[in-house]
Amino acid sequence: MKDITSQQNKVLNCIQVYIKKTGFPPTRADICKELGFKSPNSAETHLRALEKKGFISIESGTSRGISIINPEIENEGDEYPIIGLVAAGSPTLATENVEKVFNCPQGFFGSNFDYFLRVRGLSMKDAGIMEDDLIAVKKTQDIKNGDIVIARIDDEVTVKYFHRHSPKIVHLQPANEDFSNIEVDLEHTELFIEGKSVGLIREN
Amino acid sequence: MKDITSQQNKVLNCIQVYIKKTGFPPTRADICKELGFKSPNSAETHLRALEKKGFISIESGTSRGISIINPEIENEGDEYPIIGLVAAGSPTLATENVEKVFNCPQGFFGSNFDYFLRVRGLSMKDAGIMEDDLIAVKKTQDIKNGDIVIARIDDEVTVKYFHRHSPKIVHLQPANEDFSNIEVDLEHTELFIEGKSVGLIREN
DNA sequence: AATAATACTGAATGTATATACAGTATAATG
DNA sequence: CATTATACTGTATATACATTCAGTATTATT
Incomplete structure (x- = not known):
């Protein structure tokens, strides 16, 4: 797994916490609200970076289309x-x-x-x-x-x-x-x- | 828990499978597509019934704002x-x-x-x-x-x-x-x- | 027999949301 | 020194989506 910056990590955690709390992924605006960003594009670029690095996948044209990729899920229960x-x-x-x-x-x-x-x-x-x-x-x-x-x-x-x-x-x-x-x-x-x-x- | 009709059960299962598969809940249109309904209102009314019976919660004004209420979530939460x-x-x-x-x-x-x-x-x-x-x-x-x-x-x-x-x-x-x-x-x-x-x- | 719940189609609408475009700025890389 | 990645603000817009209204029909409940 490629390395992740601290801001990207914050975004990733934010997504996980949001899903845990609500049952569905956040919008760009939700992420901004949680982390104090003022532009939805701040979230957008972080999401793109996380997708590029393989931490999440984004379904294009789909609201809340974020899912967290957990490659260890199959090996879970080791x-x-x-x-x-x-x-x-x-x-x-x-x-x-x-x-x-x-x-x-x-x-x-x-x-x-x-x-x-x-x-x-x-x-x-x-x-x-x-x-x-x-x-x-x-x-x-x-x-x-x-x-x-x-x-x-x-x-x-x-x-x-x-x-x-x-x-x-x-x-x-x-x-x-x-x-x-x-x-x-x-x-x-x-x-x-x-x-x-x-x-x-x-x-x- | 109140009883559930077979159609409502289909919708509930559909939601669960969709979340399992994609990582996020379906839209009304997604449910229609999966179950062959031709109007989003078909999904809507089933969702309202499921909410009323306590199987799901719906966040109003929110896309994909469906979450499944699972009373055993404390025991199986990972x-x-x-x-x-x-x-x-x-x-x-x-x-x-x-x-x-x-x-x-x-x-x-x-x-x-x-x-x-x-x-x-x-x-x-x-x-x-x-x-x-x-x-x-x-x-x-x-x-x-x-x-x-x-x-x-x-x-x-x-x-x-x-x-x-x-x-x-x-x-x-x-x-x-x-x-x-x-x-x-x-x-x-x-x-x-x-x-x-x-x-x-x-x-x- | 009347009422309510279920189970749909179909159309319409406001808004929630993704996403592109235009900037600014800093740090790292080749 | 140019380039790329990171890290934002801010505006704009097409569309994805929730949600209401208008119908039709069947099956339980009172």
């Missing part, structure tokens, strides 16, 4: 496994650790992801990650400093902030002062990055 | 509004604060809920609730001590732990030592509980 972060020394992230499957629209967190990880412990407490939270994990090696990663050293899986300290040294930092920084020397220790966190779900 | 927790003194939780709608399977958090609240500030930091998180809010007055509630005092909306200290005194407790406890004397101050948190979503 099931993602919830994997338990079990005690150290176990072969985690394997199929046998699947707690259950969880129904969640794809692209729920903007980016795609692969599975949910059930969090154990409070080592990332100050990042707002609590015990039993579900982290949406995207399998990737594309990690930037400051990303929250799911890292494996030997058989132990851990969730930490990633910081490349030097070409050979990686720091895995907790977000809780009761836990200590893990310094990994890549020359002597094998570090495997399972992926990174792209979202979080908590059930109260 | 789209939930995200409401921004705006600055103090504003009439929050009103429709005009809807940021956008968020697609989420019903019963996502075990319990049903009504909307998402966008969190501002860090007053519940130690409960793992961070800025910009989305709290799934269930509108209810069924609150137990220790629940995370969305409370309103005058026009100010806040998210806090609920603790009934005595029959007339309620404590609204933050989860951040930088913030102070709010003691509410129900005899002198009006406290309205909007609902409670049943879940949380974070987009990284």
